[in-house]
Amino acid sequence: MIVRRICHRRAWSSTPRFLYPYTTAQSPTSSPLTSHKLPFIGYPNNSINIKIECRKVGLCLFSSQASVDVGTSAGIVDVPLAQTGEGIAECELLKWFVKEGDQVEEFQPLCEVQSDKATIEITSRYKGKVAQFLYVPGDIVKVGESLLKMVVQGAQVPTQKQDVSENFVSHYSGVNKCKTGGVLSTPAVRHLGKQYDINLNDVHGAGKDGRVLKEDILRHAILKGIIKDSIGIENADSRDQFLKGEEDHSYVPAELGSQHGDKKVPLRGFQRAMVKTMSMAAKVPHFHYVEEINCDALVELKESFQNSNTEPGVKHTFLPSLIKSLSVAISKYPWINSCFNEDSMEVVLKGSHNIGIAMATPSGLVVPNIKNVQSLSILEITKELSWLQQLALANKLNPEDITGGTITLSNIGAIGGKFGAPILNLPEVAIIAIGRIQKVLCFADGGNAYPASVMTVNIGADHRVLDGATVARFCNEWKQLIENPELLMLLMR
Numbered sequence: 001m002i003v004r005r006i007c008h009r010r011a012w013s014s015t016p017r018f019l020y021p022y023t024t025a026q027s028p029t030s031s032p033l034t035s036h037k038l039p040f041i042g043y044p045n046n047s048i049n050i051k052i053e054c055r056k057v058g059l060c061l062f063s064s065q066a067s068v069d070v071g072t073s074a075g076i077v078d079v080p081l082a083q084t085g086e087g088i089a090e091c092e093l094l095k096w097f098v099k100e101g102d103q104v105e106e107f108q109p110l111c112e113v114q115s116d117k118a119t120i121e122i123t124s125r126y127k128g129k130v131a132q133f134l135y136v137p138g139d140i141v142k143v144g145e146s147l148l149k150m151v152v153q154g155a156q157v158p159t160q161k162q163d164v165s166e167n168f169v170s171h172y173s174g175v176n177k178c179k180t181g182g183v184l185s186t187p188a189v190r191h192l193g194k195q196y197d198i199n200l201n202d203v204h205g206a207g208k209d210g211r212v213l214k215e216d217i218l219r220h221a222i223l224k225g226i227i228k229d230s231i232g233i234e235n236a237d238s239r240d241q242f243l244k245g246e247e248d249h250s251y252v253p254a255e256l257g258s259q260h261g262d263k264k265v266p267l268r269g270f271q272r273a274m275v276k277t278m279s280m281a282a283k284v285p286h287f288h289y290v291e292e293i294n295c296d297a298l299v300e301l302k303e304s305f306q307n308s309n310t311e312p313g314v315k316h317t318f319l320p321s322l323i324k325s326l327s328v329a330i331s332k333y334p335w336i337n338s339c340f341n342e343d344s345m346e347v348v349l350k351g352s353h354n355i356g357i358a359m360a361t362p363s364g365l366v367v368p369n370i371k372n373v374q375s376l377s378i379l380e381i382t383k384e385l386s387w388l389q390q391l392a393l394a395n396k397l398n399p400e401d402i403t404g405g406t407i408t409l410s411n412i413g414a415i416g417g418k419f420g421a422p423i424l425n426l427p428e429v430a431i432i433a434i435g436r437i438q439k440v441l442c443f444a445d446g447g448n449a450y451p452a453s454v455m456t457v458n459i460g461a462d463h464r465v466l467d468g469a470t471v472a473r474f475c476n477e478w479k480q481l482i483e484n485p486e487l488l489m490l491l492m493r
Contacts (some may be wrong), residue, residue: 068151077126078146081113085399088115090142092268093135094395097121102130104150112361116273118399128152136191139448140268164253184211196221270364281424285463288421289471293479295437295453298322301485305378318437319357319411320381321485326409326432327353327373329478336474337406339427339464347429347465356405356425357385359392360415366392367425369405413437419456429462430471 084091091113109121131149135141135431148238185193185200189212193200196217203220205212220228267275298318305316330337334349341348341411356369368388370381391397413436435456442452461471481487 015375023253074148075152076131077128077152079110079122079124079126079148079150080146081122081141081143083143084113084115084120085118088143090140091115091120091143093137093139093147094119095137096133098130100130100133104128104224113141114269116269116276118397118402119269119363119395120399122147124150124292126150126152137189157159184384185384189214189217192217196226198224198226270361270366274365277426278423281426284424284426286424286460287463287468287471289459289461289468289475290419290474291457291459291479293455293457295455295481296483297485298482299437299453314379314382315386316382319409320378320385322482323355323370323373323381323385323409324376324378324492325481325485325488326355326407326478326484328481328488329474330407331374331491332477333470333474335466335470336430338429338465339406340429340462341427350406352404352406354404354406356402356408356428357388358408359389360409361392361395366397366402367405367408368392368397369408370400371404407431409434413455419458422460424460424462429465431460433458 030426081091092115092183094112094114094396096111098104098108104110104124104127106125106127109122110124111122113120113122128150129152131151133148134146135148141147184205184207190200192214193203193212198217200212203212203216205215207213218227294317298321299436301321302316304317309316330353335347338347338349341345352371354369354371355373357365358365358367368391370376370384370388373381376384388397388401405425405428407428408422408431410420410422410431410433412420412433416436418435418438420433420435422431424431434457437453437455439451440454441449442454443449457475459471459475481491
């Protein structure tokens with residue numbers, strides 16, 4: 001009965017099983033399970049040992065004994081860049097969290113990558129040791145390409161054939177070098193060669209087994225006239241951090257900076273996304289509507305919020321009140337909060353007010369959005385806005401944070417300037433740029449002059465969907481709510 005259940009690969013219901021390590025002794029070459037008559041080996045220590053003949057597995061032992069030894073067979077697996085989001089074909093490698101030779105656990109973060117939508121951590125699906133990096137920080141990696149190689153236990157190795165020699169596995173002991181085009185080098189050295197546009201096959205390697213070192217790259221660059229000063233070799237040790245990929249990829253060595261030459265800076269991440277979206281938006285017919293809004297009441301409201309603030313870490317600004325009043329105005333003019341589908345010639349009036357806030361970060365311009373503003377209080381908007389700003393500055397925004405926006409607000413006044421002419425953030429049909437609030441001299445209807453806090457707003461609109469009259473009426477509604485914030489008490493839900 002036991003033999004029959006093993007042949008049919010059925011589980012025992014009452015007896016615990018332990019898998020003994022595979023061995024290569026007497027490994028057959030014929031088809032698996034060549035005979036249904038499996039011989040009993042014996043019954044030592046009241047346990048049952050059964051010999052099963054399988055392809056590539058010499059002896060598979062099942063036992064009811066309580067202790068087993070862990071197998072030592074290992075293999076090399078490629079860890080690819082997984083699909084990080086819809087429509088993402090490539091990512092920039094920002095940094096590694098591990099080093100070559102490190103022991104890695106399952107789900108441990110390996111590296112951080114940035115697409116044109118978000119920054120994402122790549123975690124390990126295996127438990128093993130990092131064998132070799134295939135890319136260095138600053139490189140562009142396509143989805144599906146291997147980021148690194150890992151040595152893992154045999155039980156974790158995928159069933160597909162691995163294009164790695166057995167000698168590399170058996171002799172692996174913290175390998176930190178790779179061979180490309182017949183040249184031994186580290187990823188950092190290859191990256192340095194790329195910076196100087198040097199083919200590593202042309203460089204004489206002074207390291208063990210002809211391995212190309214960083215000094216070899218610099219010496220070759222001097223001989224070819226790429227570096228004019230021999231100080232490059234003397235200061236080679238000072239570039240260790242750069243060669244490890246810990247410095248910015250746009251770093252220029254001191255000897256090249258003295259030439260005042262041109263520098264090529266590749267656009268990555270959010271900057272590359274801006275190129276695509278702005279190129280598409282330039283084809284859309286825009287028009288702009290400019291208005292000035294008296295913010296005296298808004299200034300008083302903000303000061304009142306701050307004076308009565310009882311929550312530590314919360315700083316009240318003008319922006320949350322502007323966002324909330326904008327949402328209330330949108331409820332009366334829903335076409336402002338819509339998206340246009342050019343292929344089907346349809347306009348989708350969005351039910352949720354997902355208001356995007358343009359933010360300038362070290363990684364470029366990014367527009368995260370606050371979801372469902374129509375259902376949030378001003379205090380909740382304040383906290384959400386602060387959280388998104390922290391994530392943006394730390395380059396930790398998720399894809400959900402920057403997708404699904406319905407209208408964009410650009411606060412250029414936070415940096416400076418009275419107003420700007422914003423470009424649409426497609427497929428949205430409206431974007432608003434607000435300038436700084438400044439004291440100006442105004443005149444009443446009777447001719448009397450008085451100081452006022454005035455803000456200039458510029459609404460950019462898609463003329464295929466919106467007309468000037470609709471935008472003007474919407475702006476008048478928003479202006480009334482800003483100048484009379486007490487009206488929000490009547491209209492807010």
